[in-house]
Amino acid sequence: MINIIGLGYIGLPTALILAANGVSVTGTDYDRELVDTLNSGMTTFEEDGLDKLFIKANENGVLFTTEYISTDIYIVAVPTPYDKASKKIDANYVISAVNRILEVCFDGAIIVIESTISPGTIDKHVRPLIQAFGLETGKDIHLVHAPERIIPGNMIHELKFNSRTIGADTKSIGERVKQIYSSFCDAEIIITDIRTAEMTKVVENTFRDINIAFANELTKICRTDKMDVYEIIRIANMHPRVNILQPGPGVGGHCISVDPWFLVGDYPDLTNLILAARKINDSMPKHVLGRIRDIMREHNIKDISKVGLYGLTYKEDVEDTRESPTLQLLENMAEHLAYGIKVFDPMVKSRVVDHQFMNFEDFLNEIEVLVIMVSHTHIKENMDLIEGKLILDTKNICSFNKSYKL
Structure with missing residues (x-):
């Protein structure tokens, strides 16, 4: 059983595509209204192909709850905003989710962070939580970063056909997580270390931001001289x-x-x-x-x-x-x-x-x-x-x- 934490734009499609492909899934979200809506048979936002996927996932027995369940695999897809003053990541949602997981998880559980995070977030914010519980990473708890790579409007297609990156402390844990994502992802899945996975996702979006900025600066230059x-x-x-x-x-x-x-x-x-x-x-x-x-x-x-x-x-x-x-x-x-x-x-x-x-x-x-x-x-x-x-x-x-x- 996989427990998906966070049922927003990333967590819900991930939960549904896993369940639709035969993986046992429970989705967890703190928002009672959102969970009730899903349990009533309705999706919570519009996305091409999402309703069809929802039907198939329900046929396979996907569950939705506000509770964290006891299991050995978790995928965390919660918001990761940035502090507008310091420009640093606000990791509070991730910290809260991991703390709740540590209260109920099985020994040897794997916690996969899908939320986009800044390089070093897992070392700075997540590993200390495990130590505070008296647990040891790599033994009692295994940490993985598998950043999402999908965009609203084309989520279902991109979940299936975009390549994925899995950052893990050991190759064996990376391979276990790769098997999970291989249940629905037809593209290449690369295993690397956690810091590289963190950096790679941020770099991808930063590259696009810089390219757009160049076009926007050209716009202002061209406006000046008609x-x-x-x-x-x-x-x-x-x-x-x-x-x-x-x-x-x-x-x-x-x-x-x-x-x-x-x-x-x-x-x-x-x-x-x-x-x-x-x-x-x-x-x-x-x-x-x-x-x-x-x-x-x-x-x-x-x-x-x-x-x-x-x-x-x-x-x-x-x-x-x-x-x-x-x-x-x-x-x-x-x-x-x-x-x-x-x-x-x-x-x-x-x-x-x-x-x-x-x-x-x-x-x-x-x-x-x-x-x-x-x-x-x-x-x-x-x-x-x-x-x-x-x-x-x-x-x-x-x-x-x-x-x-x-």
Whole structure:
């Protein structure tokens, strides 16, 4: 029996895909409402293929509870935010989960940390917990880091086909955990040491953050001298060794916008490039505000309530709003603009901000300036409805004469 700790965006799909492939699984989460929802036969967020997987997992007897169970294998998939002041990881969720596990686990249990953590987190925060219980790692308890590598919107596919990294103190324990992940993962599974596994995951997301920052800095340079950044990137990418990503209104989600800070927090004197990239990407919501102000001045629009932001999620076609550029923009709005900007997102079914509309046409009827923050399929399929608006297109998806770019 495997006990999955944390049933959010990572833990739930992992629990379901293991159970669907014949592994005995109990999922644990502190949120009673979430557990009750799962036990009533409903999933807790929308994801392509998740409901189908849920049905198969239920057929195989997956269980959901608020309790930690006594077993010999645990997979921890709890949040790992960072402290915005120190830029260091906040390991409290991981610490709490491991402490609860140590109270009930069998002798010789394996604890797999799937949550993304900064290099050295297991040495600094987890091993001392085991020692405090009078236990010995490598004998009484075995520690493993197997970082998740999936993204909302394509989770089920990526669980099956993305390669995995397993960091373990010994190869034999690594091989045991590899067998578990091999039950559903068709890609290569690499066994290494724990510190390397910790570092590798953070480096992957940091690389992407730096690439996006380069594109965003190019955007600002090209804006200054009235050049088309998208055409420049398109031509540059024709070179076989160049792959510049697309600029955008900022970086969101719980990976790319968070993981680089772990390195900045732990290695402040050695992360000049990483810090610069973070600052560039974090500056983009303010850049969007500046572009909104420019458009309002050009068209003599004085009322901010005539501006609407399309998109609340951090990326297209998902419902995940964590660290989204739109929310970052709204947090900074008071520094630049008056109160009353309108918001709509077809993927977000509950109200999360002021002046949020739940109907697209009602939203459009109230605004003159439309700011496309997220390139949902929904708006691509409804271009005819927005053609008469002044459009700030931060995602480069429309070609109307009245549209403005970043």
